[in-house]
Amino acid sequence: MDRIDRQLLAALVNDGRATYQELGRLVRLSSNTVADRVRKLRKDGVIRGYRAELDLAVLGRGLQILTDIRLRETVDRAGFERGLVNVPQVIAAMRMTGDYDYLLHVVVANALELEHIVDRLKAELGVREARSRLLLHEVPLGQDRILDV
Template identity: 75%
Template sequence: MDRIDRELLAALINDGRATYQELGRLVRLSSNTVADRIRRLRKDGVIRGYRAELDYAVLGRDMQIMSDIRLQDTVDPAEFERGLDDVPQVISASRLTGEYNYQLRIVCANALELEGIIDRLKKHNGVRQAHSRLVLHEVPLARDRILGA
């Protein structure tokens, strides 16, 4: 991966809908050459896809919660992970080392909905303990800064 690939990735991180023509102007290459580079980056697995960034508050889910989850000893982690598909308010999940098994990011409308989600996770998904915290705001970090590491 060279400097031009990094510039293309930085541009796509900040605007995944940029056209090949716009990207070409940015890196001073033809749109066909840019398309070839992006196809290669996709084939190599550097670019895994493109996603819309949602504003959950606009969707009526203005509470974001980080919840550390400890499973019951008898729960299979793979089964727990599959069960998360049935809880649409869980927007991300990470398996952890340490005291807790998982960290979930949950979006919901209010405390009553959060209570229902936690109760459901305990009743149907084998959660023994949930330690939840309200996200006050996200710290805006440049998403393309990883390319300089």
């Protein structure tokens, strides 16, 4: 991966809908050459997909919560992970090292909804302990920063 690939990736991180023509102007290459490079980056797995970024507050999910989860000893981790698919308020889950088993990113409309989610996780998915923290704001650093390393 060379400097031009890194420039293309940075541009796509910031605007996944950029056309090959726009990208070509940015890196001073033809749109066909850019298309070939982007296809190769996709084939190599560097680019995994393109997605829309949602405004959760506009969708009525203005509270973002980070919740540390500790499972009961007898809970099957794979079963817990499969069960999260049925809890749409959980938009990300990471298995962790340390005192807790998972970190969940939960989006809710209000504290009552969060209470229901935590109760559901305990009753249905074998959560022993949940420690939640309100996300005040996210510092917009961006994935494209890693391209400068």
